[in-house]
Amino acid sequence: MKKIGEGKVLVSDGAWGTFLQSKGLQPGTCPEIWNVDRFDDVADIARRYVEAGSDMVETNSFGANSFKLEYFGLEEHAYKLNKTAAEASRAGAGKDTLVLGSIGPTGKFLITGEVTENELFQAFSEQARGLRDGGADAIIVETMTDLEEASIAVRAAKSTGLDVVCTMTFDAMPDGTYRSMMGVAPAEMVEPLIEAGADVLGSNCGNGSLGMIDIVREIRAADATVPIIVHANAGLPVFEDGKTTFPETPEFMAGHARDMVEAGACIIGGCCGTSPDHIRAIREKINTL
Numbered sequence: 001m002k003k004i005g006e007g008k009v010l011v012s013d014g015a016w017g018t019f020l021q022s023k024g025l026q027p028g029t030c031p032e033i034w035n036v037d038r039f040d041d042v043a044d045i046a047r048r049y050v051e052a053g054s055d056m057v058e059t060n061s062f063g064a065n066s067f068k069l070e071y072f073g074l075e076e077h078a079y080k081l082n083k084t085a086a087e088a089s090r091a092g093a094g095k096d097t098l099v100l101g102s103i104g105p106t107g108k109f110l111i112t113g114e115v116t117e118n119e120l121f122q123a124f125s126e127q128a129r130g131l132r133d134g135g136a137d138a139i140i141v142e143t144m145t146d147l148e149e150a151s152i153a154v155r156a157a158k159s160t161g162l163d164v165v166c167t168m169t170f171d172a173m174p175d176g177t178y179r180s181m182m183g184v185a186p187a188e189m190v191e192p193l194i195e196a197g198a199d200v201l202g203s204n205c206g207n208g209s210l211g212m213i214d215i216v217r218e219i220r221a222a223d224a225t226v227p228i229i230v231h232a233n234a235g236l237p238v239f240e241d242g243k244t245t246f247p248e249t250p251e252f253m254a255g256h257a258r259d260m261v262e263a264g265a266c267i268i269g270g271c272c273g274t275s276p277d278h279i280r281a282i283r284e285k286i287n288t289l
């Protein structure tokens, strides 16, 4: 993650889930099995984002922890599905693009006692080792809502020796503040996650461009120096005629890139609803700043 320290604003990638679906992934099937069965299609997603201007791409491993894989009877294959995820992104992205190995939540809750801290640590460690061994440059722990789970995932990721990025997902509250589903405010995640070993902090999903600018300001106010990454959705999803669409166009998102940088963001990409077109527009705007 040397590049991040050089002071230039970097561009990350956009959505993976919707991209996989556009290539034929059926709802209710395991996305990560494609790392083995449809390796070239997965690599192509990384390639398309690099062509659009991404300095870094993620991996198709968001749900590849043993708890989530259990739904598909694939829990024994977590290491391999993560390793092949990193290999696919590397194959598509080439050696000069950073590969961030994606780790999402397990869907299990510490607070209800259905899982222990040690079980979470083991699952995240297995995932992170697979990603590292497949060639990831860093790990991104993302879409977290529970600060405890996020901290455990960051510690597990850090134990691989790689740099660690961590993003949490916040919702806008009626009073104009932001909270994760588990009640965590953006400022509240900063110290615990840095202490757990996070090198870069930020937010993904849950908000479009404007909400994210507020969240970046709050993180920056809590810590003057930590690099901040933002993966905004292309707005909030709209359900219409049985279809989900996202309202923010590439031009709209790129039009807010300057405000995002002035608020303190160092890395800008996209989450749900964003495509290579969004990334291309953001890249062009960043190049002019």
Ligand SMILES: [Zn+2]
Pocket: 204, 205, 206, 233, 271, 272
């Ligand atoms: Zn999202």
